[in-house]
Amino acid sequence: MTPPPNYGTESDAHVPKPALGLKFGVSDGFTHEVRRRVDGYFESTGKARRDCPQMYVKTTLVLTWFAASYALLVFGTGAWWVAVPLAISLGLSMAAVGFNIQHDGGHHAYSDRRWINKLTALTLDLLGGSSYVWARKHNSIHHSFSNITGHDDDINLGFIGRLSPHQKRLRFHRLQHVYLWALYGFLPIKWQAFDDFHNVVTGRIGGHRFPRPKGWDLVTFLAGKAVFFSLALAIPLLLHPLWIVLAFYAAVTYVQGVVLSVVFQLAHCVEEAEFPLPREDTGRMESAWAVHQVQTTVDFARRNRLLTWYVGGLNFQIEHHLFPQICHVRYAALAPIVEETCVKYGLKYAAHPTFRAGVASHFRWLRRMGMAAPANPSHACERRRVGNAPRE
Numbered sequence: 001m002t003p004p005p006n007y008g009t010e011s012d013a014h015v016p017k018p019a020l021g022l023k024f025g026v027s028d029g030f031t032h033e034v035r036r037r038v039d040g041y042f043e044s045t046g047k048a049r050r051d052c053p054q055m056y057v058k059t060t061l062v063l064t065w066f067a068a069s070y071a072l073l074v075f076g077t078g079a080w081w082v083a084v085p086l087a088i089s090l091g092l093s094m095a096a097v098g099f100n101i102q103h104d105g106g107h108h109a110y111s112d113r114r115w116i117n118k119l120t121a122l123t124l125d126l127l128g129g130s131s132y133v134w135a136r137k138h139n140s141i142h143h144s145f146s147n148i149t150g151h152d153d154d155i156n157l158g159f160i161g162r163l164s165p166h167q168k169r170l171r172f173h174r175l176q177h178v179y180l181w182a183l184y185g186f187l188p189i190k191w192q193a194f195d196d197f198h199n200v201v202t203g204r205i206g207g208h209r210f211p212r213p214k215g216w217d218l219v220t221f222l223a224g225k226a227v228f229f230s231l232a233l234a235i236p237l238l239l240h241p242l243w244i245v246l247a248f249y250a251a252v253t254y255v256q257g258v259v260l261s262v263v264f265q266l267a268h269c270v271e272e273a274e275f276p277l278p279r280e281d282t283g284r285m286e287s288a289w290a291v292h293q294v295q296t297t298v299d300f301a302r303r304n305r306l307l308t309w310y311v312g313g314l315n316f317q318i319e320h321h322l323f324p325q326i327c328h329v330r331y332a333a334l335a336p337i338v339e340e341t342c343v344k345y346g347l348k349y350a351a352h353p354t355f356r357a358g359v360a361s362h363f364r365w366l367r368r369m370g371m372a373a374p375a376n377p378s379h380a381c382e383r384r385r386v387g388n389a390p391r392e
Helices: 029-045 053-075 080-106 114-121 131-142 171-202 216-237 242-268 289-295 305-310 317-322 328-344 355-369
Strands: none
Touching: 029 289, 029 328, 053 080, 053 216, 053 328, 080 114, 080 131, 080 242, 080 328, 114 131, 131 171, 131 216, 171 216, 171 242, 171 355, 216 242, 242 355, 289 317, 317 328
């Protein structure tokens, strides 16, 4: 496979590479131009790509929010009308840890120091996931094969939903635009208690093989699960009845699940995103890798500063997919540069003006994918490259 370009200055030798041999089109003018312009931005401004002071401040605030919500919920209250808002707060803070701290650390975008990236990536283990499995599933697979059916496991919900026009439709999918919103909240429980273990035991993520964790990686995997379930269940059970602990565990993870799932879906599973397949004659993708990222990804609510702060810049998803090793606090400044370059090379830069518009587009896409008549991807996705040369 043609590996994704390394747009950062940090060596990516330690970043796991995709397992399958799917290749993309040769690098084109857009790939080199967008990289040149972004490099020029950092050279002219003198700003750092990583180790940004505001990230360390933000990390302190988010972790304090998380710790305070947990402590007050478990140790500080007995009234349900206080506990319920705290459970919502804890779920939101856990999602914030994932969006901001873990995500940047897992992409080696938090710091130039590898140990800091590793430490921040490990916050996912604190949330019940596995930083080891996530690095393979997200970095190597999703970022390499975004929205390619059969390759990108993040758009595979199994039989419960149809996110791609190339996936099999079942009769009950006609209601998925109604029921999937409720099911999104249960995904973290499945992830925490089953998916990671299944991936490690089988050595597979969807159709991809990956090396099972060994040595310290295995110790970290098991210790992370033990710490999470101690925090989520064992410690609360010392103070509260079983049914209360289970009920609030479900409530907290449900809030976390809805938030995490919706933010991901607004970036990839909307009307404006493409779902291309390899060419039948060559078996490779028609577009270059960077062009593919623009075609399959959508921004949303770029002017909403509060949302941008909370979701760790993941509303600037195009910028993130092109430059995953740059800290997310820089994405807002990079967006005009990327958009101008897309216009120059005839690429449609898709962005919903508001969060609400993105949600509405995802709703319509779910409904379309559930229709009895096969959806026409060329009708739903009008983002096509019109040429490899810049416009005059």
